Amino acid sequence: MTYSYIRDGAEIYRRSFAIIRAEANLGRFSPEQEPVAVRVIHASGQVDAAADLLFSPDFVGAARRALESGAPILCDAKMIAGGITRARLPANNEVICTLADPAVPGLAAEIGNTRSAAALGLWKEHIAGAVVAIGNAPTALFHLLELFDAGWPLPAAIIGMPVGFVGAAESKEALIAFGRIPFLVARGRRGGSAMTVAAINALASTKE
Amino acid sequence: MTYSYIRDGAEIYRRSFAIIRAEANLGRFSPEQEPVAVRVIHASGQVDAAADLLFSPDFVGAARRALESGAPILCDAKMIAGGITRARLPANNEVICTLADPAVPGLAAEIGNTRSAAALGLWKEHIAGAVVAIGNAPTALFHLLELFDAGWPLPAAIIGMPVGFVGAAESKEALIAFGRIPFLVARGRRGGSAMTVAAINALASTKE
Numbered sequence: 001m002t003y004s005y006i007r008d009g010a011e012i013y014r015r016s017f018a019i020i021r022a023e024a025n026l027g028r029f030s031p032e033q034e035p036v037a038v039r040v041i042h043a044s045g046q047v048d049a050a051a052d053l054l055f056s057p058d059f060v061g062a063a064r065r066a067l068e069s070g071a072p073i074l075c076d077a078k079m080i081a082g083g084i085t086r087a088r089l090p091a092n093n094e095v096i097c098t099l100a101d102p103a104v105p106g107l108a109a110e111i112g113n114t115r116s117a118a119a120l121g122l123w124k125e126h127i128a129g130a131v132v133a134i135g136n137a138p139t140a141l142f143h144l145l146e147l148f149d150a151g152w153p154l155p156a157a158i159i160g161m162p163v164g165f166v167g168a169a170e171s172k173e174a175l176i177a178f179g180r181i182p183f184l185v186a187r188g189r190r191g192g193s194a195m196t197v198a199a200i201n202a203l204a205s206t207k208e
Numbered sequence: 209m210t211y212s213y214i215r216d217g218a219e220i221y222r223r224s225f226a227i228i229r230a231e232a233n234l235g236r237f238s239p240e241q242e243p244v245a246v247r248v249i250h251a252s253g254q255v256d257a258a259a260d261l262l263f264s265p266d267f268v269g270a271a272r273r274a275l276e277s278g279a280p281i282l283c284d285a286k287m288i289a290g291g292i293t294r295a296r297l298p299a300n301n302e303v304i305c306t307l308a309d310p311a312v313p314g315l316a317a318e319i320g321n322t323r324s325a326a327a328l329g330l331w332k333e334h335i336a337g338a339v340v341a342i343g344n345a346p347t348a349l350f351h352l353l354e355l356f357d358a359g360w361p362l363p364a365a366i367i368g369m370p371v372g373f374v375g376a377a378e379s380k381e382a383l384i385a386f387g388r389i390p391f392l393v394a395r396g397r398r399g400g401s402a403m404t405v406a407a408i409n410a411l412a413s414t415k416e
Contacts, residue, residue: 005347007321164220166227168253191253
């Protein structure tokens, strides 16, 4: 049997984004935020994810300028690093995930935190002006805020989209309250690597 | 400032699963399906994802037996292949994603379908008795059903969780209607690599 379905990838994207723009409540996003929101909603498969998204007013501009000037992208999870479409990146930007570094289990024991949090201790030389994408571990986002409070230089922009039931919502509220870094968060429990990758891919290029 | 949050990964998992078991409606799942459903819900961040999940009665047993006997895991997206926790796999199972194969763009043009669909044409030697994880492209799931109809050998079990607004829901209903392969699907638009990886990780080991 032959199934009836659209087989053209570009047409699937066009129709998907048209459905999202027809169904989702996008009215509170600025013209530069809207395409980022659309891509994140696309990755979530749910138009009501629009209600979770909060952009600081300076986020899209800060993240785009950083990427265009060659800033690295720092990710808390390998799935995020793996999912970023390299061909969309404007300056062949380096994509860094330190979770698999052999030093991480020892660092985690030393600081009494998860491996996801401890892995961020290896970001120090990369963090100034970087674009940060936290899409898995609430502990990573909390620990990064602690490192900033301890005097680390700040990144250009941060995507805070850890997912889950313990600490995820709280870590994202802490990022909003921190207030010193342009941010995009998905408030509440929803988030994850796919939504985070979609945000990076949308910021990397205005091509839809 | 020091934030108050749980820093022990195992304790975060325990509390997360306890919250899901308290809040989600899991009553229609069998005892062997329930831990798989819990992990998929965990990855989605939303307890109402329980309502989307449909297991064929033979799915968990068929998938577990295949993995224990060394079956490969065939994935439509690199993010899925990258996210599977190798240490949980019972037989050091091979994890295969053919999307980046240099033959794929040519195959896609030849069959007039997406690269995600065309990449599955390279699965033929691996498909018999495999565990299939489709968590990204509806076109991949539709095309795989077409290949089975054209006489391909069948896998042991299939996870059908493509995400999105064009074809995703329809492709999963087509898998359910196909009826000749044990399946787990997330009906509707929701799905994606994180939920798909969670299903594989749950099937790979009963450890929570």
